[in-house]
Amino acid sequence: MIYSKQDVLHNESQSIKNGAAQTIALSLSNNYFILFAIAILGASNYQVSLISSLPSIVGMAAMLPAAFIVNKLEEKRKFTAYSILFTRLFLLLMVFLPFIKSNHIAWFFVILIAIMNLPGTFMNLSWQAFIGDLIPAERRNLFFGQRNKVLTLIGMIATLIVGLCMKAYHSSNALPYQLLFLVAFIFGMFELYYILKHKEEKTNLQLTEHYSPFSKHLFQYKPYVTFLICALFFNFAWQMAWSLFSIYQIRIAHATAFWVSLFTVSNQLSQIVSYPWWAKMANRYSNTQLLIWISIGMATAPILNILSTNFIYLFIVNFFSGFFVSGTVLILFNSLLDATEEDHRTSYIANYNFLLSIIAFIAPQVGVFLLESYSMNFAMIISTIFRGLAGVLFGVMAYRMTQSKQLDYKQDKISM
Template structure:
């Protein structure tokens, strides 16, 4: 990286290290976080326990954000908080690796506890890191800088996800899967310590003078509940509730019920990540020209179909195509939802509004994942109708069907009511579908590389 991100050499150096921090963090996420559910399933975690594994971290994250608000009144040294939280997260990998091996009878409970602590440490850091990066990245170069950083982190996450899957597959073939998990988690821990090293090169241009206050006055609440932001947050949190009812259990379905190997699981997981990476910029160009509402509505009505499509076949290549479709649609949905949210929030209140939005979303994910785990434990695998008995191979298919119905209901109720916030060119949904399905993901990827080279020469 020969380009300069800032005129101040000290700031420029910090931003270069931030890119490397992002790469190291992505290696940890790809090689480690991706396989948390698989690790729990190795120790015979039940569907309900997987539900807890998926539901508790978002709830703890909400509490951690409140802790961050309290902490901001006690210290204004953002770098110190960031380094402490990141170091704690790195340390947590040690008990996560060692304790299940030493106490296999309590392994699942230990894994859940460690992962809760892992996400709590990360959630405390996020507001301070976002605030510090907002000060360091020059406003005029913010778009290009974060585009470059995201490109590097996405590639790193994908490569590490694939590599970890291959490592697990190698150990699995020799009946040593546990040592495979230990190996990839050691890599993840080392990657986080590398991330911490690069975070030490962050610089505080000035201490944080504002606190992360959470308003709770009656007047503010009356304003909030009648705002477009509040109605959108309700929609988004309900959609995440519906999604979380099924999303934690696709891994369970693949590894436990379909008996897929780790390399097959990795292949399907990587398909979604790869498709999101290749199509994200294409969706971004459409959103910039024609608005976020149109993309949100189009993708929002396809998102419900994803779990329903899992009911039709267990063929891995069929599921691979479904995963590609999932990555394509979720790239558009997540991008447009994030942009739409920022359009709705007044800049002076961004921190407060985002805190509420994140809390609502995390509570929704908690409720959805917990409900899915409980349903998965009690749903039948057969039903009798007029004397005929119908069987299916997994109770999780019932969860996928319920998630489809919940997602569709949320989409039908909320999406038609969305109004575009900014002035954009007009386009019909049919035209958008044609444009979105005809743009080449590979061409978009090549376009991004050429663009980054051109920017580097300026």
């Protein structure tokens, strides 16, 4: 579907506004879920790992019906808006959790986070398919680079303000967390509003025959299969340490809400500086080549974190790792879009997200298992090794793609 230049620019503007509202909502909620669970609800390490992984199981269950529905939509805009509404409503429920007197309150929170991913899966899939239709391929690297830079700046400012405000409260006080979740819900409504402001043309469903998200045809498309193998392994190595970072900062380094906010701000500040650079590199080199260096850079984060519990040191390490996080966010999503066929993009995205949900469930569990069975140092070192191996896989992928292009070029010359 082809949109006019004016419509593309309008949609890019609305997408940035929508993303800004979403970023603030997530910065006020997701960044503090684990701290809220530990400090207020008394969650264990196992429950913390479930906060990261259990939503993936719900996402897996929701992916097939979500893909089926999105494929049948003539307009994705309204469906995405409704999905946002139902997802953000869960933030209102979290406001009332501290009022519940129960020994199982931490489990209520874990289950609430998990169920929230049901509409969240519908929201993410429909948004990815929606924005993939609206932004032309030749605009993606530049636009998403600019968009991510702006959103990260907004997220950094929001996180810094929250961190300064949280400094005035004792870590065991539930009120600031309740206010955070309430304000996050309000910004979720702005997120919904700006989605509805996008311009979208109806899709003629009679002209397109969609594959099932589990169709064998998806795995017959070699660019997607090659990307899928490398991306899943990279995500496993990446997500294995997600819970470990939070546990290390809170339980071992004894970071307060203020310092947790500063670590996030440091990471986001680095992303703001580096997004334009990654966008330029994406236009100069292939996404696959960049993913090699991104994987190697991401491999340094786990091992660098465990070298010290000094807050200033951790602030610097988070700034350094943010450079590679921005590359991961930008290049990985663009690589997914590049590796899929346009007519069946929703099915490819659904298939990728479904398999990614499996990884997202297993990886944090493996990380915490290594922590409980051995030590934090051992778990972090394993994550570093796996991230490095992901870089090797992307290197093999880049080599094969180069060989394939050279073969296609020779065949074209022969046919001429």
